[in-house]
Amino acid sequence: MSDFWSGYIIVITAINIIGCAALLFFTRRKKSEANENETTGHVYDGIEEYDNPLPRWWLWMFYITIIFSVIYLILYPGLGKFQGILGWSQVKQYEEEVAEADAKYLPLFEQYASMSIKDLQDEPEALAMGQSIFANTCFGCHGADGRGGIGFPNLTDDEWIYGGTPEDIIYSIEEGRQGMMPPWGETLGEEKLSAVLHYILSENQVERTFREGLVAEGKGVYQTYCQACHSPDLSGNTALGAPNLKDDVWLHGGSISMIKNVIRNGVSANMPPHDEILGDHKIHLVAAYVYSLSHEGEQSK
Ligand code: HEC
Ligand code: HEC
Incomplete structure (x- = not known):
């Protein structure tokens, strides 16, 4: 966003908020001048319209809304390019959550990384983690069950375009393949x-x-x-x-x-290559899961 449009948005937002506050303020003042039960002089079907001020609770609700919006715009991004004093952003929140999850799972990832793909076939928990990585990252192309579709290979059969050894599978995921x-x-x-x-x-x-x-x-x-x-x-x-x-x-x-x-x-x-998207630990787990799809029921000796 250019500085001009950022400034434009800030000015429009400020005018709006100040305008609302001013409007409320001036209508409120009418109250002391208004006499109880004075009518506007309008009559519809015998119903007279009273000229009473706005109820207090209603006014206060508006004031609170305005105060809230001002505080919100100071704390969070909303005013043009101004990022808010908390420095909050969706990306930052996401990154913090990912870092938290990584720290929690790191010991587990490291334990599994030290095991071979074949040994992981006996670790249901590792395969479940691999499956959830698959569901998040691969399923758009290879299908939820890994059976693929036209142009996207079936990963559950014994036919491999690029080879089906653990090393071949890891290479396919890490570096990608272009046929x-x-x-x-x-x-x-x-x-x-x-x-x-x-x-x-x-x-x-x-x-x-x-x-x-x-x-x-x-x-x-x-x-x-x-x-x-x-x-x-x-x-x-x-x-x-x-x-x-x-x-x-x-x-x-x-x-x-x-x-x-x-x-x-x-x-x-x-x-596409996935080395940067997933990193070694996750690639190891998702490869173990992919390997399990065509070696169902086989245990490592
Ligand atoms: C954008 C679509 C796309 C995504 C996402 C994707 N793949 Fe693929 N994958 C393909 C295509 C297309 C091929 C076939 C490439 C070729 O024929 O050259 C392939 C090939 C493979 C192969 C080689 C298959 C063989 O028969 O040798 C493996 C293994 C594989 N993908 C695993 C994965 C895993 C695991 C993930 C998730 C981490 C994933 N893919 C994500 C499109 C995708
Ligand atoms: C330069 C190497 C090369 C040559 C030469 C070549 N092909 Fe292919 N062919 C490929 C590759 C690589 C693929 C897989 C493309 C992909 O990953 O989607 C393929 C795919 C195919 C497929 C589709 C297979 C499937 O599972 O859907 C057919 C059929 C085929 N080739 C037939 C032929 C015929 C017939 C000839 C000779 C007239 C030929 N190819 C020559 C590299 C070659």
Whole structure:
């Protein structure tokens, strides 16, 4: 806010408060002059309007409101850029509450941080803390139950784009992941696009008969253009984030037209880094929770 608008707001607010006070003050003075039971001279349907002063309690309520607003504006932010003498702000209050909670949980965080992700699978309390971090931070993209959606991977299955070891999961959360599948529509043209799609579908044991020649042609296309990233046997490459193409788990939708669309137009996905948002202790706990989703019931030996 510029100084001009800040000053503008302060002046308008002050005029308003002083105006209200003045109005009350002058109407109050009328009281001593007003005679009891004098009427205004207005009569409606035989009802006469008395010209009595405002009731005292009502006046006092107004005075108290005005005094309250002045004190409030001195203590708290409200007048333009003036922050109030208490220095209160929402951000500050939030930070104080977070610091308080951190101090309370720090010993617990440190205890869990010294345990491996696998050992934490036996600590229901640690997993519950991980779950609540997940519900606060991750659920918008991966869903409340971690099952994800189109473009957002399911974290509860055994299929990992970037690997499912504790180290891989921690890395995904800390550093984020950026998957980029280039578009192939122009390079391949309709015929080769259709051929490679059929080859991929045939490798997924889809209940369908494929024209032999088309599948063979598609395999050739795959070997030329796709295997560098998705690996020669279609099993994917966790280092590049190129998904397995023969497991019938589809990040970007499993209908034939959706798969074709991804090959034609390419796609990119972005998992933001969380190292600064969460810090090591919380990442460790949420990683333990994510790990537990696909290892349900497994205990660490
Ligand atoms: C803004 C959306 C968004 C948020 C928030 C988000 N993620 Fe992700 N996450 C993604 C996307 C998109 C991918 C897939 C990236 C790709 O395909 O390149 C992903 C990938 C992952 C992976 C790798 C999955 C695999 O199969 O290898 C893990 C693990 C993960 N997220 C965990 C988390 C956790 C835990 C949180 C919360 C701390 C979180 N994510 C928050 C969007 C998000
Ligand atoms: C430069 C590496 C690269 C090449 C080359 C490449 N891809 Fe991909 N592909 C990816 C990545 C990375 C993703 C995942 C994008 C994401 O994270 O969302 C992907 C995703 C896909 C998907 C979606 C998978 C799903 O689960 O929804 C299909 C289908 C696919 N690629 C097919 C192909 C075909 C067919 C070719 C060859 C014509 C090809 N790709 C070439 C990197 C590559």
